[in-house]
Amino acid sequence: MPAHGYEPPGDADDGEHRDDALLTARASEGDEEAFETLVRRHGPLLLRLATRLLGSRSEAEDAVQESFVSAWRRLPEFRENSTFGTWMYRIVTNRCLNMLRARRPVVALDAVSEPAAAEHQVSPARAAEGRAAVEALSKAMVVLSPEQRVCWVLREVDGLPYEAIADMVGISQEAARGRVFRARRQLTEAMVAWR
Amino acid sequence: MAMNNPSAGPPDDMDDREGGKERLPCGRDLAQVWQQWEEGQTDSHSRSCPHCTAALEDLDGLKHVVRQAREEEPEYEDANVLVERVMDVVQLELRPGRTLPLGTTEDDDWIVEAAAAKAFRAAADSLPGVRAGSCRIAPLNAPSGPRRRVRGPVAVRIEVVIDMTGDLQEAAERVRQRLLVTAQRALGIEVGSVDVAIVDVLDSGGHGERPGRWR
Numbered sequence: 001m002p003a004h005g006y007e008p009p010g011d012a013d014d015g016e017h018r019d020d021a022l023l024t025a026r027a028s029e030g031d032e033e034a035f036e037t038l039v040r041r042h043g044p045l046l047l048r049l050a051t052r053l054l055g056s057r058s059e060a061e062d063a064v065q066e067s068f069v070s071a072w073r074r075l076p077e078f079r080e081n082s083t084f085g086t087w088m089y090r091i092v093t094n095r096c097l098n099m100l101r102a103r104r105p106v107v108a109l110d111a112v113s114e115p116a117a118a119e120h121q122v123s124p125a126r127a128a129e130g131r132a133a134v135e136a137l138s139k140a141m142v143v144l145s146p147e148q149r150v151c152w153v154l155r156e157v158d159g160l161p162y163e164a165i166a167d168m169v170g171i172s173q174e175a176a177r178g179r180v181f182r183a184r185r186q187l188t189e190a191m192v193a194w195r
Numbered sequence: 196m197a198m199n200n201p202s203a204g205p206p207d208d209m210d211d212r213e214g215g216k217e218r219l220p221c222g223r224d225l226a227q228v229w230q231q232w233e234e235g236q237t238d239s240h241s242r243s244c245p246h247c248t249a250a251l252e253d254l255d256g257l258k259h260v261v262r263q264a265r266e267e268e269p270e271y272e273d274a275n276v277l278v279e280r281v282m283d284v285v286q287l288e289l290r291p292g293r294t295l296p297l298g299t300t301e302d303d304d305w306i307v308e309a310a311a312a313k314a315f316r317a318a319a320d321s322l323p324g325v326r327a328g329s330c331r332i333a334p335l336n337a338p339s340g341p342r343r344r345v346r347g348p349v350a351v352r353i354e355v356v357i358d359m360t361g362d363l364q365e366a367a368e369r370v371r372q373r374l375l376v377t378a379q380r381a382l383g384i385e386v387g388s389v390d391v392a393i394v395d396v397l398d399s400g401g402h403g404e405r406p407g408r409w410r
Contacts (some may be wrong), residue, residue: 018395022356025328026316030290030309032282039281043274051268061277068281072288134264137257156261181226185217188253191260 016041024084028075035075039068042085046092052153053096055138063099067091093150093168100146133194140190144183151176152183219246229254295332296346297383304383305344308332311382315353318377319370324358328394335387348387351378356395367391 020041026034043064050060071078071091078087141149150169154160155176160168165176217225221244228241232251241247295311297304312330319327330353334345351374357366371389378386 018356018397019326022326022328025354026330029312029329029331030292031313031316032285035285036278036282039278040274043277043281044270047274047277048268061280064277065280065284068277069284072281072285130263131267133260134267137260137264156258157265177226177230181229184229184254184257185225188257191257192253195256 020084021080024075024078024080027072028078035072038084042088043068045085046088049089049158050092050096052157053093053150054099055141059099060096063095064092067095070095090168093154094170097146097150097169100149103146133191136194137187137191140187140194143186143190148179148183148186151179152187155180156184219244219250221246223247225250293333294344295334295349295384296344299385300346306382306384311384314377314382315351315374318373318381319353319355322369322373324360325366325370326356328354328356330354348385350388350390351386352390352392354392354394356397357393359396359398363393363396367393 020038023034023038027038046064046067047057047060050063051057054060054063067088071088078084082090144152147169151165154165154168155162162173162176162180165180166173169176171179219225219228221240223240223244223246228247228250231237231241232254241251290309293308294305295308296302297306308331311332315330315332316327319325319330330351332349332351335348335350336345353370353374355367355370357363368391370391374389375386378384
């Protein structure tokens, strides 16, 4: 377990952690069935994380698949200073970060927020309005840098403390706070413009 | 939010830069205002100041949309496709490991460590209240070096988690005996020693207390 004692949201209870530790030990010695159980257990949560980070389910599937394969190769070096769940969470986060960095450069804020407003303001139904807001948000997120996006999603959507975000991404807590702030700053602007 | 040139925003290439504070018209630092609110701290200024209130409403509005987005997320309960794709790759990868002797010194039969370990773990798991983790097997009297093929008895070291239902030493002994029987009858591997390490003890509610490495 990491020093700050944080476990990813929805992660297993105590008993399951113990079982994970056994399965991880087995898998690191080449037991494929044990690894399969770990993939089945942690896959859904990691897919959700990657989808949030990347904004695309199909890219998320690729990211999580590659992360598990990479974990299988690195398992012999896995040390029990964190749980398997936390370790995978970190691997997936960083793979998504790299995929975001490899995307083409971000577009300007004005280019996404303005058309979104024109398109959706006409909708009278509350539910539709909610959906439109969600859509406007996901469009607005395009302007965030990969680093801002990842830190913001971990904080705002996954609900991680800053300490855990810093640990996941390998930056200082101050840098994590700064990135989340700048992301919020840009997203609130975009949502105000949209409304 | 009352701010000039709203679409410009802060440049996003200054991620780790200190400073560049954004002040509200009331003089408060926006980052501070949001942080205090997030930490559940408010003061008389922030409660009454229209600029602070507007800034907090903006953040609250954003959080509201995030909550909506989360509610709309599909459930990803079914990991079958993922499991299949991952395991297809994993099963193609060869894990080099030790090769251990089967049968007598005259034979030339061998088994890879992972396969023998799997049989030993399954044997330990078959005992009530026992779950096996790591299981390493190596020639008992051999120079180090994983690739060296050496005949002769092997040493087994297995880690187990045990339900606290009785005497731990007895439980360890049961594991040892079960492994010896498996080695002899199922695998045909000559075992020189079995170390059983109890790495965790579970009470009846499934809660554990780590006893350290008890042997």
